Amino acid sequence: MLNSTLDQARKGNPITILKLPSGDIKSQLIRLGISEGDTLICIERLPGGTIVVQKNRQQIALGFDLAKKINIILQ
């Protein structure tokens, strides 16, 4: 268990969302199904830090600038 940001996640890591950045982007993430407290799996981390996570049957790609603003617990 380790407090970190999403851009630090590695392929295959299960992660729990601790805190989302505030503002419109937070609302957008909640709509997509990424809320604080959710557990997701990082299925890909591209060179440069673009992150792809999977929640249930859905895969979502997040840019590095967004990923580094999302606080997570690495498991």
Add this chain to the structure above:
Amino acid sequence: MKFDNILKLDSDKITSSLLVEEETNSTQKVVLVGNPNVGKSCIFNYMSGMYVDVSNFPGTTVSITKSNYKGKDVFDTPGIYGVGSFNDEEKVARDIILSADVILNVVNALNLDRDLFLTLQLIDMGKKVSVLLNFSDELKKRKIKIDTQKLSELLGVEVYETAAVDKIGFDKIGEAIEKARTGKQELDLHFILQQVMAKSIPQCDSLLILEGDESIAQKHNITNGTANEREKIYIGRRNRVNEIIDVVEHEDSKKGEIFNLFGRYSLNPKTGIPILFVMLVIVYFFIGDIVSQRIVNFTENKIGKEFFEYNAKSFVGDFTPVDIDVVVHDNNGNPVNQRLFKFPSGINSNTQLKNEFELFSKQAGAQSDFHFSNPIAKLFFGEFGVVTMTVTYLLFLLLPLVIGFYFVMAMLEDSGYLPRLATMLDRSFNKIGLNGRAVIPIMLGFGCITMANITTRLLGSEREKSIVTAILQFVIPCSAQLAVIAALLSGAGFGPMILYVSVIFTVLITLSTILNKMLPGESSPLLIDLPMIGFPRMRNVLKKTFFRSFGFMKEASFWFFIGALAVGLMDISGILQVWQNLLAPFTTNWLKLPKEAANAFVMGMVRRDFGAAGLFHMSLTVMQKTVAIITITLFVPCIAAFVVMLKERGWKEGMIIWFGTWITAFLIGGIVAQFVI
């Protein structure tokens, strides 16, 4: 569980308490609403009998399309994850939702947890809703069970299973509209809503105001909720979704792997770049070899020149003075025999010579050039004849190539690859002030710039839209242009192509880097959901290819005719000479092309791809051709694209871009010419 906290509202009571001020229009307004990429357009096509694009990436539809279904108005809308105003598509969708009588909420059964958020929001708005649980074919394949009855109970609205690609469940659409009703709303939220509604504001508006929608609040002259309040409502709604999912969804084996390895590999550059490269090579051989050489050779020369033009021209020549120059070539293309036939009063007037001419001109390898002296005959059937050139060029040269390109694009759009390409390229795009999502409009640009200009709406900020719009108009060749390029360079080998690609690419990087530095504001980060990846559905691909090619022909024929007529009239009146001489310093000294190349820029203003029509008739060296196509590529966008750009981006930006393309086209074309010619 707190389902007991949910109140079933009597729909009669709501309408009476709100008494919608707007006149009830006699025709019912049925609106298809759903998350992106869930099959709304598929269903719309079925209901309306029309064709709107169906593709496998989020954001295919960016504007409203209206049609009718059994006497009701039906609307296709852009996909949204929730009703709000985070971007342009959402605003467009929001307004139509607010005015809807019935909402057909399309949900993707595989991503029910994501999609139900919007469903609950629509229900909270007090709208009459029916849910179409689409992708039910995939449920069976993956052994996922969704208890639709329970779901319907919990939502308080009807739920119908559909599989839009196979037209399954469509017999129930009429019933879905009939039985649409207001669903179960959360009590706490509804209590707060009542306070806003007390000011005689409709429920749907009230909810959006509570969720912080400024423009709706202004319309009713009250203050909107804060971002914090919105979040609270959103989190509450998300929790309700999760509770519903827990009850209705069962998956037999969690192992139902949706995303195949290809999808995985295409994400990471290590494997993704080789995949991209292989795909490009396949496309190169398909277009560059099969279509542009084998097929076009046949259609253009055999059907277009030897059959259509020959017959059309000799028919006209039957009645009007004509000199015909016939050259016979051997198998290697060397002239071996030549004869000039003069018919000062039409071919028909000299039967003996007519027979000789027919015998001579119909032997293998013969090519006939008709020179009419009557100006009208010349205008319509001469070397640049409006009729002959329009038909040969459009139908027998461009069309096969354009079909080829549209086919490739349709395969790409249907495969689910584009969002993955967007993800892979995200970091590189960040360097030019964009995020990976910009891949989508740019790739669509290779199909049609006009369409791509509209698709820029799916980008997150104005500056990104400006950058991508500029890239599209300056550097991206559309399929018609690529067709011309493929035809001009066919058989010239890799060298010119590599030169062409590197010049265009350099301009792209330079242009976007400058814009990124100059434009104020900040770009948005990538946030995109990746759809299933799979082999494209041929029916969809062919249908799309057909409709696009048809649309292309419809528009292009008219404009080509106009352009060819303009050049023809300028030619006859002598203006063309003046224009050629005027541009001569540019064309001959700077671009090092023959001065007739100036004709290309007249046609090019109508449509870039037509510009090259003139080039076909000139004998150019390979490098001259390369310079010409670089210049034409960078030249102004076609009239249709130009008009759409003005509408999307405004006059000022549009005009700057338009004049900018003149300057860059000649500047870059000339610089390249200095080096290679």
